[in-house]
Amino acid sequence: MPAISVVMPVYNHQATCGAALQSLLDQSFRDLEIVAVDDGSTDGSRAELERVVGDDPRVRILSIEHAGIVSALRAGLAAASAPLIARMDADDWSHPQRLEKQAAFLEHNPGFGAVDCIVELGRTQVTGDGMEGYVGWLNSLRTWTEIRDALFEESPLVHPAVLMRREALERAGGYQDDPWPEDYSLWLRMAAAGFCLGKLAEPLFRWADPPGRLTRTGPRYAPPCHAALKARFLPVLRPELARTGCQVWGMGPTGKAMLAALQREGISVLRAFDVDPRKIGNRLGGVRILPLENLPSHRGPLTLVALGSRPAKAQALDHLSSLGWNPWEDFLFVA
Numbered sequence: 001m002p003a004i005s006v007v008m009p010v011y012n013h014q015a016t017c018g019a020a021l022q023s024l025l026d027q028s029f030r031d032l033e034i035v036a037v038d039d040g041s042t043d044g045s046r047a048e049l050e051r052v053v054g055d056d057p058r059v060r061i062l063s064i065e066h067a068g069i070v071s072a073l074r075a076g077l078a079a080a081s082a083p084l085i086a087r088m089d090a091d092d093w094s095h096p097q098r099l100e101k102q103a104a105f106l107e108h109n110p111g112f113g114a115v116d117c118i119v120e121l122g123r124t125q126v127t128g129d130g131m132e133g134y135v136g137w138l139n140s141l142r143t144w145t146e147i148r149d150a151l152f153e154e155s156p157l158v159h160p161a162v163l164m165r166r167e168a169l170e171r172a173g174g175y176q177d178d179p180w181p182e183d184y185s186l187w188l189r190m191a192a193a194g195f196c197l198g199k200l201a202e203p204l205f206r207w208a209d210p211p212g213r214l215t216r217t218g219p220r221y222a223p224p225c226h227a228a229l230k231a232r233f234l235p236v237l238r239p240e241l242a243r244t245g246c247q248v249w250g251m252g253p254t255g256k257a258m259l260a261a262l263q264r265e266g267i268s269v270l271r272a273f274d275v276d277p278r279k280i281g282n283r284l285g286g287v288r289i290l291p292l293e294n295l296p297s298h299r300g301p302l303t304l305v306a307l308g309s310r311p312a313k314a315q316a317l318d319h320l321s322s323l324g325w326n327p328w329e330d331f332l333f334v335a
Contacts, residue, residue, distance in 0.1 A: 002058075004032040004163070005080030005098055006088050009072035011039040013090035016208070019053045025056060029100040034059045037076040045090070070182050073175045083152065085169055088201025089160040091208035092122075099181040102163035105198060111227075112144070112152025116161040117204040126211045130293030133310050135207070144196040149327040151188065151237070152230045152334045153313075157197060158182035161205040168195045176280045179305075180229035181221050182247070188233040224257055230263035230334050238302060238332075241267050246302045249273045249316065251289055254335040255306035259285055262304075270301055296323055303331040 006024055017036075024034050038061060040045045046061060053059045063232045064075050077085065083107065086099055098117065121135045123126065138158060147156045172189035175182055187197060219225070235241045245268030247325045248255055255272070262269055263285055272289045274280060279289050280287045295303070303325075307313050313333060320331055327333075 007076035010090040017090040039072040074234035093206040095204040114164040115198035117200040151301040155184035227261040250306040
């Protein structure tokens, strides 16, 4: 049994899958197997994989009918035999010491279920400020406390850059075909199962940003799905919400979606806050919108900050810090 199994789905990535696979074959950590799942490719991806593999016995290539990322991940995981599961996508690249350093981290940190690393963004013609900002935010999260406090803001780990314990993956329910992002759902379920999530403060991965990436094209990655996922898991990780309810800062499109998702989950939203005078005094979904200056007098219920832009979130953090409020304890960003 190898120490690490790498699961790499491949769907029509003939131009890049060979280099991705080669970066795994070049790992300094040699006790591994690679399960490449050809998800019904029609462009010669399998032939490219076979060319790179040669006679290396550490690689197995599975061919399945095209059914999407969750199906491919499940097939790869079923074929994997190691207690540690690494992910890789067919257009990314791993530094030669990525798996060695991640395995060492998990060995010395038994309470952690998964670890990723600082990533470099492989920019393309479609890469914009939003993606640049997201990667900068991802790379700023270094400790479990920082990751925990950001759990409901956005997905805090880069899925194809992760090494996971199989035990953590299985206790979290594996890869589920739910109506929301499969990776973000997994991190929330791992945290709910009691595992910490880690990050190496080293750039060990290059993350591709192609025009057709699922986060741009897949319906399960749309903002309403993110809001629904967060609302589903907020009372799991913060069970007191069922007793105390919460309050929301921000009644723009993001906040409205979050309010609706919370109410669908049966979470009581006591009040909302905003700075727009046109909204103040109105009710939305039965919830009254108060001026932001009233916020300090309502400390107690968890405040969910639903502001979409990074500058607005930075200003909100400064304001909450000036009040002496603490993340996780007093407030959470949910956008």
